[in-house]
Amino acid sequence: MELQLSSEDAGFRDEVRVFIAENYPAEMRVPNPETDLSKEQMLLWHRILYDKGWIAPLWPKQYGGPGWSITQRFLFEQETSRAGTLPPLAFSVTMVGPVIYTFGNEAQKQKFLPRILSGQDWWCQGYSEPGSGSDLASVRTKAVREGDHYIVNGHKTWTTLAQHADWIFCLVRTDAAAKPQSGISFLLIDMKSPGVSVRPIITIDGSHEVNDVFLENVRVPAENLIGEENKGWTYAKFLLGNERTSMAGIGRSIRALNSLRKIVEAEIPTEDPAHLEFIKEIARIELDVLALEATELRVVAQMSRGIDPGAAASLFKIRGTEIFQEITELTHRAIGNYGLAIREHPVSGNHFMPGPEYGHTASERYLNSRKLSIYGGSNEIQRNIIAKAVLGL
Amino acid sequence: MDIQLTEEQELLRASVQRLLRDQYGFDARRKIVATEQGWSRKHWNSFAELGLLAAPFSEDAGGLGGGPLATMIVMQEFGRHLVVEPFVETVVLCGSLIEHFGSDDQKQQFIPDIIAGDSIWALAWSEKGSRYDLNNVTVTAKQDGSGYILNGEKAAVIGAPWSDWLIVSARTSGDRSDRDGVSLFIVDRRTANLDLQNFRTIDGRSAAEIRLRDVKVGAGALLGTEGNGVFALEQCRDIAIAALCAEAVGAMAELNAVTLEYAKTRKQFGAALGSFQVLQHRMVDMFIAHQEAISLMQHLSLSLVTREPGGSKLASGAKSKIGYAAKFIAEQAVQLHGGMGMSDELNVGHYFKRISSFNIQFGDPAYHVLRYARHN
Numbered sequence: 011m012e013l014q015l016s017s018e019d020a021g022f023r024d025e026v027r028v029f030i031a032e033n034y035p036a037e038m039r040v041p042n043p044e045t046d047l048s049k050e051q052m053l054l055w056h057r058i059l060y061d062k063g064w065i066a067p068l069w070p071k072q073y074g075g076p077g078w079s080i081t082q083r084f085l086f087e088q089e090t091s092r093a094g095t096l097p098p099l100a101f102s103v104t105m106v107g108p109v110i111y112t113f114g115n116e117a118q119k120q121k122f123l124p125r126i127l128s129g130q131d132w133w134c135q136g137y138s139e140p141g142s143g144s145d146l147a148s149v150r151t152k153a154v155r156e157g158d159h160y161i162v163n164g165h166k167t168w169t170t171l172a173q174h175a176d177w178i179f180c181l182v183r184t185d186a187a188a189k190p191q192s193g194i195s196f197l198l199i200d201m202k203s204p205g206v207s208v209r210p211i212i213t214i215d216g217s218h219e220v221n222d223v224f225l226e227n228v229r230v231p232a233e234n235l236i237g238e239e240n241k242g243w244t245y246a247k248f249l250l251g252n253e254r255t256s257m258a259g260i261g262r263s264i265r266a267l268n269s270l271r272k273i274v275e276a277e278i279p280t281e282d283p284a285h286l287e288f289i290k291e292i293a294r295i296e297l298d299v300l301a302l303e304a305t306e307l308r309v310v311a312q313m314s315r316g317i318d319p320g321a322a323a324s325l326f327k328i329r330g331t332e333i334f335q336e337i338t339e340l341t342h343r344a345i346g347n348y349g350l351a352i353r354e355h356p357v358s359g360n361h362f363m364p365g366p367e368y369g370h371t372a373s374e375r376y377l378n379s380r381k382l383s384i385y386g387g388s389n390e391i392q393r394n395i396i397a398k399a400v401l402g403l
Numbered sequence: 404m405d406i407q408l409t410e411e412q413e414l415l416r417a418s419v420q421r422l423l424r425d426q427y428g429f430d431a432r433r434k435i436v437a438t439e440q441g442w443s444r445k446h447w448n449s450f451a452e453l454g455l456l457a458a459p460f461s462e463d464a465g466g467l468g469g470g471p472l473a474t475m476i477v478m479q480e481f482g483r484h485l486v487v488e489p490f491v492e493t494v495v496l497c498g499s500l501i502e503h504f505g506s507d508d509q510k511q512q513f514i515p516d517i518i519a520g521d522s523i524w525a526l527a528w529s530e531k532g533s534r535y536d537l538n539n540v541t542v543t544a545k546q547d548g549s550g551y552i553l554n555g556e557k558a559a560v561i562g563a564p565w566s567d568w569l570i571v572s573a574r575t576s577g578d579r580s581d582r583d584g585v586s587l588f589i590v591d592r593r594t595a596n597l598d599l600q601n602f603r604t605i606d607g608r609s610a611a612e613i614r615l616r617d618v619k620v621g622a623g624a625l626l627g628t629e630g631n632g633v634f635a636l637e638q639c640r641d642i643a644i645a646a647l648c649a650e651a652v653g654a655m656a657e658l659n660a661v662t663l664e665y666a667k668t669r670k671q672f673g674a675a676l677g678s679f680q681v682l683q684h685r686m687v688d689m690f691i692a693h694q695e696a697i698s699l700m701q702h703l704s705l706s707l708v709t710r711e712p713g714g715s716k717l718a719s720g721a722k723s724k725i726g727y728a729a730k731f732i733a734e735q736a737v738q739l740h741g742g743m744g745m746s747d748e749l750n751v752g753h754y755f756k757r758i759s760s761f762n763i764q765f766g767d768p769a770y771h772v773l774r775y776a777r778h779n
Binding site: 144213214284346 | 529531534535558559601602603605610612672679682738745747748752755756763764767769773
């Protein structure tokens with residue numbers, strides 16, 4: 011499905027399409043880009059987009075954004091995800107960047123923004139803590155002011171790709187007496203500071219994406235505080251809004267559906283009754299994708315007319331993740347007995363993996379995608395948001 | 404209809420429970436899975452000493468005569484503890500094939516060793532293109548004097564790397580899907596020209612791709628009569644499905660228990676998770692799914708005891724219904740545990756993976772609902 015595009019926008023879309031085709035690094039086309047690439051490999055595409063000036067579609071031009079319209083941003087997102095490119099690290103460009111240029115001071119902008127754009131600094135997100143779950147305001151990590159430093163003590167968890175990070179943006183409690191949301195501050199911490207340590211968390215698919223980050227008497231210069239002390243919750247919510255807009259994942263779902271279709275054709279003979287079952291399931295999910303995409307386009311059209319999308323991000327997150335989970339599950343089912351096999355980590359090791367190559371990541375993707383309905387605010391929380399914000403319940 | 408266990412069956416259950424509680428906690432299991440071998444001979448010997456490996460066999464065959472109900476009792480507890488040792492493969496699948504279709508010589512040669520814990524078995528029925536169809540066999544067995552020569556490839560054979568013996572389905576006549584052209588052969592796993600490529604399964608067990616190149620076996624290797632292989636496999640698949648369903652029910656019981664406990668203790672937004680109505684209803688649905696699964700599991704096991712007609716149809720029905728129920732419970736248990744449910748350190752994800760594997764073995768729930776629908 012396409013937006014009704016002006017010839018200018020259509021030209022832009024074609025330009026993006028060609029640019030991806032000509033420049034996306036072949037080295038990044040691995041069985042599972044989310045788990046199989048080194049830090050340097052992950053940054054290859056980031057640097058190419060940076061050189062092109064396309065690394066930060068959301069950012070205003072003055073800070074290094076490309077100055078695109080909402081429609082252009084959407085087209086870029088659509089083309090990159092349809093082409094299956096690995097999105098540049100969201101924690102840097104999509105999350106902390108906008109917080110810094112919106113709420114940071116001049117010195118912070120000058121120090122951090124260029125390094126985020128170039129990929130020189132890798133950021134991770136210090137929000138979740140053990141026991142906090144979707145209730146992020148229950149932050150227990152403490153930051154105590156001592157002269158021109160904060161002394162930070164606490165434990166962050168589920169920190170994605172912290173093993174590569176140069177910096178972490180943290181929610182810390184600076185006022186223990188205040189109500190949960192009002193005593194929180196937003197602090198930028200150098201991962202090389204003494205007292206910061208990272209411990210891997212292995213997830214059920216066997217991969218190492220997330221970590222525990224321990225902060226023990228970490229001295230953080232007070233100049234790394236974003237905005238005002240105890241106003242961190244405002245900035246955190248602003249950031250979460252950005253996190254949730256891109257979770258419809260239409261391009262990703264379309265790609266996964268296409269490869270599922272190919273697997274079904276290769277695996278299941280047409281005379282097998284399972285063939286028809288799969289065809290029906292694929293069609294049903296395709297319609298789910300179509301409906302979600304149409305909704306997304308409708309929201310984009312409204313946004314470009316200046317209408318607030320409201321809780322649309324929650325809708326995208328719920329349906330986008332549910333749809334993708336269903337696709338990974340069907341794909342796992344489609345490969346039959348080989349669904350019993352799972353790649354061993356590290357994947358660079360010389361482990362034998364049976365069956366056709368198209369099935370090699372089916373098990374791990376099925377397992378890994380269980381996280382989608384949990385993270386970024388669980389789908390239950392997203393439903394609460396719609397119930398409250400849209401339905402007024 | 405509710406199974407009242409006899410004193411003997413209660414004793415069996417209590418002794419399995421005690422053994423697993425003492426020796427097969429989640430950490431102990433982790434260590435077993437992490438070993439090079441991936442399973443524990445020591446625990447297998449304990450199972451043998453306790454009589455678990457003898458329990459399902461008839462007294463005539465040297466067993467304890469516990470039949471499908473003994474298997475059901477053992478497997479529920481194995482499911483609760485995620486036991487990786489190849490009980491289903493050795494005792495339930497291959498054991499019942501030998502008991503029901505083997506010659507007297509074969510029974511005498513093999514069953515005492517199985518019961519004593521001295522031999523491990525695996526059933527090589529599946530192939531690359533077979534999906535869940537037992538007829539679909541391309542491995543060939545050609546007569547060679549009084550014996551046979553086997554050629555071809557078997558796929559995703561669970562437990563094969565651990566096994567001493569394999570039962571291999573091979574085509575003695577007919578084309579690729581000819582039902583009456585399949586026969587079963589007992590093959591020494593270490594025999595010449597039989598090659599394994601091992602891999603780890605999603606639920607921490609071991610499996611292999613098997614290649615047979617002019618593997619010679621004697622006349623005594625034929626299990627049952629020539630051409631009777633699919634019939635024999637179907638019979639033992641029903642028995643194995645009942646065992647696997649019991650295992651899934653045990654896993655579901657544990658998942659529901661830990662999830663409920665978590666919901667009662669874990670606080671979020673200042674209240675226990677279990678106080679949120681949407682989660683209460685979810686857990687009620689998990690409870691109902693488990694109750695229904697228990698009922699169908701018992702129904703199936705009883706019908707195998709009484710050998711009622713329609714048992715095979717019921718086996719598919721139960722595999723499908725329990726499969727969907729288990730999947731629902733596993734997914735929700737992970738969801739309700741949040742990030743912790745995704746962590747390899749917590750047991751929840753391991754039950755999820757065991758259930759995923761259950762839903763592949765001998766066919767997924769969609770396959771079995773269709774088989775149920777078409778079965779006379």
